[in-house]
Amino acid sequence: xxxxxxxxxxxxxxxxxxxxxxxxxxxxxxxxxxxxxxxxxxxxxxxxxxxxxxxxxxxxxxxxxxxxxxxxxxxxxxxxxxxxxxxxxxxxxxxxxxxxxxxxxxxxxxxxxxxxxxxxxxxxxxxxxxxxxxxxxxxxxxxxxxxxxxxxx
Numbered sequence: 001x002x003x004x005x006x007x008x009x010x011x012x013x014x015x016x017x018x019x020x021x022x023x024x025x026x027x028x029x030x031x032x033x034x035x036x037x038x039x040x041x042x043x044x045x046x047x048x049x050x051x052x053x054x055x056x057x058x059x060x061x062x063x064x065x066x067x068x069x070x071x072x073x074x075x076x077x078x079x080x081x082x083x084x085x086x087x088x089x090x091x092x093x094x095x096x097x098x099x100x101x102x103x104x105x106x107x108x109x110x111x112x113x114x115x116x117x118x119x120x121x122x123x124x125x126x127x128x129x130x131x132x133x134x135x136x137x138x139x140x141x142x143x144x145x146x147x148x149x150x151x152x153x
Contacts, residue, residue: 005097007104010053010065015039017062018055023141025065025087052081054104056088056097064088066101068108071118078115081105084121086127098127102134119142 002081004072022038045051045067056064065066067085072078088097107118119136121127 004059004099005095006057006060008035008056008057009083010046010055012043014055014062015043015046018042018053019058019064020057021062021065021087021089022085024089028087052082052108054101054108056101058092058095060095063092063099064097066105068105068117073115076115078111080115081109081117083117083119098130099134102130106134 008014019035019038019042022042023033023035028037034136042053046053052064052068055062055119056126065085065087066083068081069084071080071082073080083102085145086098087100088101101143105117121131128138
């Protein structure tokens with residue numbers, strides 16, 4: 001890992017650094033910028049301990065994050081996590097930051113005796129190569145469905 005790269009588990013002390021990246025992440029996914037709502041959303045996740053967020057700093061500048069949400073397997077009776085968000089600032093890409101964030105998430109799951117981590121990604125996401133390099137396995141056996149409580153046009 002890059003000597004100037006540091007990854008921390010987010011607390012409220014990191015909120016300002018995280019909000020800026022989170023807002024960029026949402027813009028990347030074609031959402032309107034809304035730092036006030038992002039602040040409220042992230043603050044609530046942190047205060048209620050509803051997610052684990054790792055924040056990457058390169059030379060003391062926040063450049064990327066990943067957010068994990070808890071889940072459980074009834075069949076194996078084990079905890080797991082959903083790696084819901086992974087983002088690296090465009091200027092900081094190709095420096096091993098996403099790799100380091102993914103490894104940090106894997107270490108967290110292992111250290112906490114979890115079954116593993118799950119993630120979903122677009123079929124055309126080039127990060128698939130990185131996931132597979134880090135031993136993530138593509139699920140070819142199951143279909144994933146989603147029910148939305150809001151009817152969309």
